[in-house]
Amino acid sequence: DIQLTQSPSFLSASVGDRVTVTCRASQGIGSYLAWYQQKPGKAPKLLIYAASTLESGVPSRFSGSRSGTDFTLTISSLQPEDFATYYCQQLNTYPHTFGQGTKLEIK
């Protein structure tokens, strides 16, 4: 199975900050990577697919990029509603594994 290693596991930041979450795949997955946001008690919400394509309706402060097997989710200016847990997922091969998550907390 393909392993996804997310870092950091926890991130403390303030409103207005620029934050970056990374996800490293254990082998090549092309651009078959998605990012999700999850709030407590809710299903995950798709933010980005194909490594850098913004899902419809997602604010443009979210962006994604790829360099080889390293992927990055960037939030350009944190808003209060962005404090949540973020997951990456590879969709290159089954099983569609997830990263372990990054919890973004208010500083």
Next chain:
Amino acid sequence: QVQLVQSGAEVRKPGASVKISCKTSGYTFTSHYLHWVRQAPGQGLEWMGIINPTDATTYYAQTFEGRVTMTSDSSTGTVYMEVSSLRSEDTAVYYCARLGSGDGYSHWGQGTLVSVSS
């Protein structure tokens, strides 16, 4: 609009089985695979498997092979997942999900909490 509506919370004893449903609407049932993902309390997301509603073929993560069965009913647009030989570690919220226009799960059910306790 696309909707995935799951059945309600369940409580089971260790060793028992549970069957969860995911009723779809708003699109052609056979046009998209349905995926199942679970999340234990305070833990991350775990992919369990998929079913192709067209021909009911399935693929299960190795962790669940032999203990999970996914089925579909095209007459009602519903997919089911049964988990057998339940243990306390199976206590989790179980989600069904579907790809959107791109390679990402843009549609999710609301989740079904399964609690396993003696």
